[in-house]
Amino acid sequence: MAIEDRQKCPNEEWHGWLQVLVSHLCVFNSFGFINAFGIFQQYYSTTLNLPPSTISWIGSSQVFLVYFIGTFSGRTLDLGHYRLTLFAGLSLQIIGIFTSSVSTQYWQLLLSQGICKGLGDGLIFCPAVANAATHFAGNRWRVMAISSVACGGATGGMVFPAIALTLLHRIGFPWTVRIMGFVMLFNAVVIVSLAASKPGKRKRGPLVEWKAFAEPPYLLYNISMFLGFIGVWLAYFYVRPFSRNVLHVSERTSFNLILLVNGVGVPGRLVPALIADRLLGPINTFIPVMLFAGVFLFIWISISSVAGVTTFTIFYGFFGAGVQSLLQAALASLNPDPKRAGIRIGMGFSVVGIASLIGSPIGGALIEKAGGAYLYAQVFAGSMMIAGSVVLVAARVSKTGWNLRERM
Numbered sequence: 001m002a003i004e005d006r007q008k009c010p011n012e013e014w015h016g017w018l019q020v021l022v023s024h025l026c027v028f029n030s031f032g033f034i035n036a037f038g039i040f041q042q043y044y045s046t047t048l049n050l051p052p053s054t055i056s057w058i059g060s061s062q063v064f065l066v067y068f069i070g071t072f073s074g075r076t077l078d079l080g081h082y083r084l085t086l087f088a089g090l091s092l093q094i095i096g097i098f099t100s101s102v103s104t105q106y107w108q109l110l111l112s113q114g115i116c117k118g119l120g121d122g123l124i125f126c127p128a129v130a131n132a133a134t135h136f137a138g139n140r141w142r143v144m145a146i147s148s149v150a151c152g153g154a155t156g157g158m159v160f161p162a163i164a165l166t167l168l169h170r171i172g173f174p175w176t177v178r179i180m181g182f183v184m185l186f187n188a189v190v191i192v193s194l195a196a197s198k199p200g201k202r203k204r205g206p207l208v209e210w211k212a213f214a215e216p217p218y219l220l221y222n223i224s225m226f227l228g229f230i231g232v233w234l235a236y237f238y239v240r241p242f243s244r245n246v247l248h249v250s251e252r253t254s255f256n257l258i259l260l261v262n263g264v265g266v267p268g269r270l271v272p273a274l275i276a277d278r279l280l281g282p283i284n285t286f287i288p289v290m291l292f293a294g295v296f297l298f299i300w301i302s303i304s305s306v307a308g309v310t311t312f313t314i315f316y317g318f319f320g321a322g323v324q325s326l327l328q329a330a331l332a333s334l335n336p337d338p339k340r341a342g343i344r345i346g347m348g349f350s351v352v353g354i355a356s357l358i359g360s361p362i363g364g365a366l367i368e369k370a371g372g373a374y375l376y377a378q379v380f381a382g383s384m385m386i387a388g389s390v391v392l393v394a395a396r397v398s399k400t401g402w403n404l405r406e407r408m
Contacts, residue, residue: 015196016135016145022195023149025187026086026128029093030121031324032156033180034062035265038240038258039164040113043173045241048106052241053364059237060360061114062121067353069122070346071208077127077134082197089123090188092116097184101177124191126346131197133332133345143282143329147273150325154269157262159183165255209343218334218344220395221283222351225327228290228388229352230359231297231381232323235316236261237360238367242374243309253306260310261317268321273329282330283399287392289326293319294385301378323385327352359384 037059044055076085096117103109132149136142160180167176213219239261240254276285296316303309328345335344359381366376 016132018194019135019196020132020145020148022191023128023132024152024155025191026124027149027152028156028159029090029152029184029187029191030066030125030156031150031153032262033097033117033160033184034059034066034121035153035157035236035262036160036164036258037062037237038261039161039255041237042241042244042254043168044106044109047173050106051364051368052238053361053368054106056237056360056364058110058114060233060357061110062118063233063360064353064357065115065118065122066125067122067349067351067356069119070126070349070353071343073123073126073346075343075346077130077197080197082127082131083192083195085127086124086195087192089120090184090191092120092123094120094181094185094188096120097177097181101174101181126349129328130332130345131195133328134197141277142332143276144270144273146329146332147269147325150321150328151266151269153324154262154265154321157265158259161255161258161262165252165259208347212344212347217395217399218348220391220398221330221334222348224290224388224391224395225348225352226355226388227384227391228293228323229327229355230362231384231388232293232320233356233360234363234377234381235297235300235313235320238363238374238377239309239313243306245372246374247304247306247309249306249309257309257313261313261320264314264317265321265324268318269325271318272322272326276326276329282326282333283392283396286323286326286330287389287396289319289322290385290392291389293323294382294389297378297382297385300382301375 041052041055041059044050044058045052048055073085073089076082096112096115096119099116100109100112103112129146129149132145133142136145160183163179163183164176167179171179213222239257243249243254243257244251272285272289276282279285293316296312296319300312300316303312327348331345331348363377363381366380367374370376
């Protein structure tokens, strides 16, 4: 099958939702696996006998590359090389996941799972999100479409832990990871078969549009996301180690928490999207969602029982998922020109990538400093997210003023 883009479809609406499905599977393969990193965080810490902050670099490297490579991969959508970029990224994903299945040392896992798969994730994620956004430019369902794409992080985040829970003790780590790889391979075949971009190539222009950062709303928005995404991943990476090491729950219960935090992510992505589409707009919705996510990280400090950590997981899974999905929708809303969607969204993703790279390792280092207690890390992550919500208010005010009734 040719890799060049297919760009015509007689039914635009059906075609748009088909591309949402394609992008959903791209996010399933990328963030679905990353959101399940809690299973690897605990397993690697135990089997490799390494501190949490060291293991976190594997997961945070993936997140960093997903977002940072967006600056470059987003440009490929603008230039009309969407399907070629997907093919390259999916190939790296498959190579990374299968080589990690035979890795036995930390540096091997960092290179295969952290770097190789992270590069593949970065190549497909931004173009997939931006392509869905361009198909719904000016459409009242735009935020819902983008959030449906983001739900791939939740569906993948349930499927991969379920595979681990079912197979890890039966067939061992190598074959469990290979089964995950075969799931990704199946998705890759569907993606390459159905993916198509929308006409509107932008052949010329800089790789990075620095003038975008001269726009106060865009600049403040990116500062807000930098602060918020330093803290957002802590619970995803550490809720399972917390439940095992602090609450001493069973291994099955700790796996169930990973399933739960990702399962709740489906309504966590769709409900805020509905509110944004129908009532408030993406940024007006984003402000309280990020604020509540930060508040629940502080509530995590008081958790001392299985019931408590389960309740926390439900609420944080909802608001944490909202933060992840509204990032994309709000970035798209700040870019009214579909021809520049790829590069503008990619630039924002790169800022978020740097925050995601350092956030979880800092959290792990704070846990080590506290002798295995999570207080310092919880306060740090919660403070960053609340600060991010405050700066997000400033971004909104710089765009619309203090008119609270205006959608944005």
